[in-house]
Amino acid sequence: GFNREPQEIEEIVFPRQLSNHNGYLQRQKRDWVIPPINLPENSRGPFPQELVRIRSDRDKNLSLRYSVTGPGADQPPTGIFIINPISGQLSVTKPLDREQIARFHLRAHAVDINGNQVENPIDIVINVIDMNDNRPEFLHQVWNGTVPEGSKPGTYVMTVTAIDADDPNTLNGMLRYRILSQAPSSSSPNMFTINNETGDIITVAAGLDREKVQQYTLIIQATDMEGNPTYGLSNTATAVITITDVNDNPPEFTAMTFYGEVPENRVDIIVANLTVTDKDQPHTPAWNAVYRITGGDPTGRFIIQTDPNSNDGLVTVAKPIDFETNRMFVLTVAAENQVPLAKGIQHPPQSTATVSVTVIDVNENPYFTPNPKLVRHEEGLRAGTMLTTFTAQDPDRYMQQNIRYTKLYDPANWLKIDPVNGQITTIAVLDRESPNVKNNMYNATFLASDNGIPPMSGTGTLQIYLLDINDNAPQVLPQEAETCETPDPNSINITALDYDIDPNAGPFAFDLPLSPPSIKRNWTITRLNGDFAQLNLKIKFLEAGIYEVPIIITDSGNPPKSNTSVLRVKVCQCDSNGDCTDVDRIVGAGLGTGAIIAILLCIIILLILVLMFVVWMKRRDKERQAKQLLIDPEDDVRDNILKYDEEGGGEEDQDYDLSQLQQPDTVEPDAIKPVGIRRLDERPIHAEPQYPVRSAAPHPGDIGDFINEGLKAADNDPTAPPYDSLLVFDYEGSGSTAGSLSSLNSSSSGGEQDYDYLNDWGPRFKKLADMYGGGDD
Secondary structure, X not given: OEOOOOOOOEEEEOOOOEEEEOOEEXXXXXXXXXXXXXXXXXXXXXXXXEEEEXXXXXXXXXXXXXXXXXXXXXXXXXXXXXXXXXXXEEEEOOXXXXXXXXXXXXXXXXXXXXXXXXXXXXXXXXXXXXXOOOXXXXXXXXXXXXXXXXXXXXXXXXXXXXXXXXXXXXXXXXXXXXXXXXXXXXXXXXXXXXXXXXXXXXXXXXXXXXXXXXXXXXXXXXXXXXXXXXXXXXXXXXXXXXXXXXXXOOOEEOXXXXXXXXXXXXXXOEEEEEOEEOOOXXXXXXXXXXXXXXXXXXXXXXXXXXXXXXXXXXXXXXXOOOOOOOOEEEEEEEEEEOXXXXXOOOOOHHHEEEEEEEEXXXXXXXXXXXXXXXXXXXXXXXXXXXXXXXXEEOOOXXXXXXXXXXXXXXXXXXXXXXXXXXXXXXXXXXXXXOOOOEOOEEEEEEEEEEOOOOOOEEEEEEEEEEEOOOOOOOEEEOOEEEEEOOOOOOOEEEEEEOXXXXXXXXXXXXXXXXXXXXXXXXXXXXXXXXXXXXXXXXXOOXXXXXXXXXEEEEOOOOOOOEEEEEEEEEEEOEOOOOOEOXXXXXXXXXXXXXXXXXXXXXXXXXXHHHHHHHHHHHHHHHHHHHHOOOOOHHHOXXXXXXXXXXXXXXXXXXXXXXXXXXXXXXXXXXXXXXXXXXXXXXXXXXXXXXXXXXXXXXXXXXHHHHHHHHHHHHHOOOOOOOOOOXXXXXXXXXXXXXXXXXXXXXXXXXXXXXXXXXXXXXXXXXXXXXXXXXXXX
16 A cells, blocks of 8 residues: 655655465455656656655564655666665656656665565556657648639648657647738739648638739748747747649730742742741740631641741641742631630730731743653654654743743754754664664654743653564574585574564565575575574585575565565584584684784784884893993903003093094084994904095095094904094004104114204103203213
């Protein structure tokens, strides 16, 4: 039971639960429960603050020790609750915080001094009483919500939520919401309201218009103590409500009429630029414009595309327009949005406009009609025949223009066209068999040009279907064949080649001519069918060789065309199979004239090339001999003059001016002989040459003539040394202008001569004067 102490500290006594009855332990019936201890949070002390006293009835007989266990005592958080082990006084050591731990569950123990349990543990529950020590806290400081413009009152917008850490079951944790302010205050200062318990924000007034106010900012307050402004704690948050756009504004044209112009025959040209205004949010389906042509264009020549950036309508030409047909278009255009207008809103008249489009006349190409034009004529028409008139039309009816015609393509050059009236006349014979005719059709192209600014032109094709006439005689095919010397076992199958077509071609008639008579005597021809015949030997043996057999072939034209063409038949020796033997094939194979000419030309060209090569080789050898040093003076064993210095320039020393050795008036133009080819300095066995003997009569030009004659003799002498060697002349001349040296009597004594004049000749002759002027010395 509980026993109150004088200090009013509650005392808790361990209950007596076990009794010994007839030797059995019995649990005594518990008729009370230990109530929990309520302890306010945030108590100011003093601490330790006594709570209750734990006591056992056995403390009268025994010395007991008390203790408590559990979270808050000996388990974390430890040390909050302590007990006096002697007196059993339970105390709290610090203020409690319900928001951290709202209840403590302790267990009290009583043991004797030996540690033996004397009582069963009792449970002690301590409840922490909540105090209003926490403000409400919003989950977000800024809340964002949206609501469409034009929403009716009562439309849900958003929900704001705040939480309070205090006990929600007490007034400390019961929150209430309210709107403190709204910005802007138009069109009503109270456009929204809030459910004070749930935090739901709803519209409360009409007039939400995005085009006027795009966003509202609300200050929301949450207060605990059920919103008591005196005792409750408060906090605030911001609610931002964006007004979303709806299509409540139709597009409106900036003008009632738009103007544009377009050249005829042009497409993808922007004619006019339609501008609209729309108050809805740009670049949304409620703002994007869609244009429709509602009238004035029954054939669909125009389309209107929307510029995605400017939202303008671009009137564009989709099909070519002909000025001569339509000079002006008046279009009715309507503008809408990509999404329908909001309910209850109608399109005003400004959503419709008129577009006036003027067509500009331009110079157009003349065109031939019909194109191509087909005419049928027989081939063989004579030059100057008028075939047809091929004219062009000018679509420019409102322009005064002239058309002139010229020929553009006429591969066979058969036609001409009159430049004014377009008459086409032949200038050559039309031939169906021409290579320019394909499948009997000849195509020519003509050009029609006007004199507009700028000038325009158009082309037309004339197709001439040529009807065949019998203007080609048949020819034998093949032109060459071979057969055996005997009629069996070979025969030659032939047909005819006719460039005409039916009925001017086959069937053909084949025949042999009457002359020469040997043809019909040696050969026979048999008609197999309309196109083929067979040529056979008529005699039993024909000598091998090449035979030309003329064959007369007549076609089926009206009148028929006949021709004699030659079949070259090679008659050869055959083996048992009827084939020409190889030897005979080679012998009997004749060469045509063209092949023989080609072979001769090849042989001539080859001979010319060989001749040119030989000439070139000889010239190169001569140049090589002219350039090389032909003999080394040290190798010359004959009595030649040895050159110890450089007296000549070799090849550079060949152009001699002999005028230094003779009088100029006696020089003859032909006196100087061109340089010959130098020979090796080897003296072959030849007759001694006859060099010239100088005339005894003195003459001023005698030395020059003598040297020239000696030069000619040396050039013609195969035994002469090379050109640059010194030529030794045995005879130096019988006469001299200086007189003969024989006047000096060399046999006389030197003393008989007077040599004193040598002293007058200068220092060069001093040695000679000493030798001869010394008398007997």
